[in-house]
Amino acid sequence: MLQTATSLRQLLRQQRNNISSSDRAKFDYSINQSIIKTALLMRSxxxxxxxxxxxxxxxxxxxxxxxxxxxxxxxxxxxxxxLIFSPYSWGDELKNNCFNILEPSTKHVLPARLLSTILIPLVGFDHQGHRVGMGGGYYDRTLSFMLNPLCQKKPLLIGIAYSVQKIEEIKPQPWDVPLDAVITERGLSCFSIKAKHYLRTPS
Ligand SMILES: Nc1ncnc2c1ncn2[C@@H]1O[C@H](COP(=O)(O)OP(=O)(O)O)[C@@H](O)[C@H]1O
Ligand SMILES: [Mg+2]
Known part of the structure; x- marks a missing residue:
């Protein structure tokens, strides 16, 4: 089972990395436009x-x-x-963390529960909004408060992916936190009522 999950992650990451630079430029443009066209920037x-x-x-x-x-x-x-979250405007200073991923300064960090929306990268997703990540469980640990049935104020979770990362079915683990929606180069898919309400294109 563990081996299967590991090979699935490897295959999906390979497919994601194999996208040509010209396709990638087109797909990234569509994904960014789709995010911008939702009402997020006005409402979140x-x-x-x-x-x-x-x-x-x-x-x-x-x-x-x-x-x-x-x-x-x-x-x-x-x-x-x-994960905790630091304010970042385009052009602000960034530093590498231990995984060589760039991070902003940590002067005014926020916990995830105080965010209104989180755009989450993923390795694989299915038609119900289940998500497979890189295997570190970082987003699941960060968002575990959302699995508490008494939790009322939850950030909207939007997975960001290329359509090649869609797979038939992901069997979620008890700690996996499901997505409200996914945006790929083909557009927006909503899985929760909250996402359908919140992400409608403004008329
Ligand atoms: N809320 C949590 N509390 C403690 N450990 C967790 C939690 N969520 C995930 N993990 C740990 O992280 C590991 C990786 O999670 P997994 O869902 O497989 O990765 P990913 O979501 O990155 O694909 C799991 O084996 C689990 O032990
Ligand atoms: Mg997970």
Whole structure:
């Protein structure tokens, strides 16, 4: 089982890395436009995204747009096997962490529960919004508070992926936190009522 999950992650990461640079440029443009076209930038005051790593879709255009708008933008910072979130506007100083991933300064960090939306990179996803990550469980540990049935205020979780990362079915583990929606180069798929309501295109 463990071996199967590991080989599935390897295969999906390989497919993601094999996307040609011309396709990648087109796909990234579509993904960024899809995010920008949702009502997120008007309705979500605190949005976290990520800097692309290992062939993940690059959200640079979204980050630049968000930095110039009314929402506050954040990037994840690794802390004690979890992620906390630091304000980041395009052009701010960044430093490498122990995984060689760039992070902003940690002066004014926020816990995930205080964010309104988190754009999450992923390795695989299915038609119900189950997600496979890199295997470290960082987002699951960070978002575990959302599995508490008494938790009322939850950030909207949007997976960001290329369509080749969609797989038939992912059997979720008890600690896996499901996504509200996924955005690929083919557009937006909503899995929760909250996402359908929140992400409708403004008329
Ligand atoms: N809420 C949590 N508390 C403690 N450990 C966790 C939690 N969530 C995930 N983990 C650990 O992280 C490991 C990787 O999680 P997994 O869901 O397989 O990775 P990913 O989500 O990155 O694909 C799991 O084996 C599990 O032990
Ligand atoms: Mg998981």
């Amino acid at each position: 005051p605190k949005i976290a995204s990520y800097l692309a790593n290992d062939g993940e879709p690059a959200l640079n255009l979204f980050i630049k747009t968000c930095s110039a708008g009314p929402s506050n933008h954040y990037l994840p910072v690794l802390s004690k096997q979890q």
